[in-house]
Amino acid sequence: MNINLSVECETCGDPTNCRIGMSNREEQPFRFCCQTCGSPIDIIIRESRGGEFHGAKQLLPDLYPFDDKTNFVDLHLDFPVAFGKYVVGKTPFMEAAQRIGYEELKLHGFRLAYLTEEATPKLRVFTLLLKLFRNGKWAPFKTSCSRNFDVDVKSDAPQDRAAALYKVISKVMMPFAFPGQDAEASHLSTSTMHQVTNEHPAAIRAFMAEIIGNDFLRNLQNSCLDIYPKILEAELPLRPVLFLDFDVQFANNPIPLRISNEAFESYKDLYKDISEIVSRQFVLVAGINNLLKRGGHNAFEPGIGQTKGGKDFTPKSLHDFSDVAFGKKLGFIDDSWFEPLEDGADNQLRNAIAHVKTDYDEVNQVITYYPRLEGMNQAKPEQMTFIQFMRRLLQTYREMRRLNHLIKGLFYLQYLVIDRDKPATDAAKS
């Protein structure tokens, strides 16, 4: 169903015609910027109580039938929408349906319905549950798992608590996963753990002793846990981005598309935070790669950091490697067992955002950034649309999620293999 309405900008007085495609939500908050003056306009549609307007007032009667001289926006929370003139019948839904197939449209609808009905209503209890886990408040953790998420904590063993935690995360975060990606990442980390434990039993213990002993693994897991609720909170602008999972056309030829809940500034820090976590997670990838290839987590391929000028930047240890800049990390991991996601780690964008070298055009939703560090001279700008940026955010989150499976696998290894062997070793010593 579509609603047509007209609003008048409070700042400049110019009218905008809006065609709003309704999604299956009680409350639908839209935001766009006035094409004349750039001021933000918010429209909140509630099924039960009609519309609420900020930054503009509704024009009654509306200017229907719309002409093509007045400012016009298509709005829909569930799909990316085109910029441009009003065309009768070319609604966001019809456009979306043409871009992907019927089966994919159904799958997209299923994920969004799950988000609306199952995931987002649990944001508060989910955030709390992650905090309980972090702080080791086991009795309320256990209660919340079963009461709010229908997940049983089988025993007080650490592996059973971890299993419950990750089951809850999988349930709540399901709509943000690329279909099949979670299972694949979990399987890869399990099989890699097996391989490295069988082939290098002593060396993997030395690796684990280091990352458990200095709390690297625990801190990294906690950082990941902080991100999940933030992604869930970003649900509104991510809805149309999830659509792009099925839109091959967009992947190959990213045309400017609008997100109907515009807010770039709010997500810059989130992108930076997740990128930093992924950068730390690469330390685990490198350690395991060194174990698999050379039987020691500190053993980087000799000469891999050799420059043409003869300098050798090869990290001397994993500890050294953790200080390597994000963009250079993958270059030191030879023939990695872990294949990074496309767009899962964009160092240039991260740098630009971390150093506040971005300009944002709210009307056209275009971000201009200056990827190279050039001091005062902001030459060579690059551009991406807000929807492309949000897609990077989603992909970077997914990379973090994939590598969170590795963290989970390492903790299981500690609990189920290394800790289990400990009493026997201690007994043998005495």
Ligand SMILES: [Zn+2]
């Ligand atoms: Zn205006």
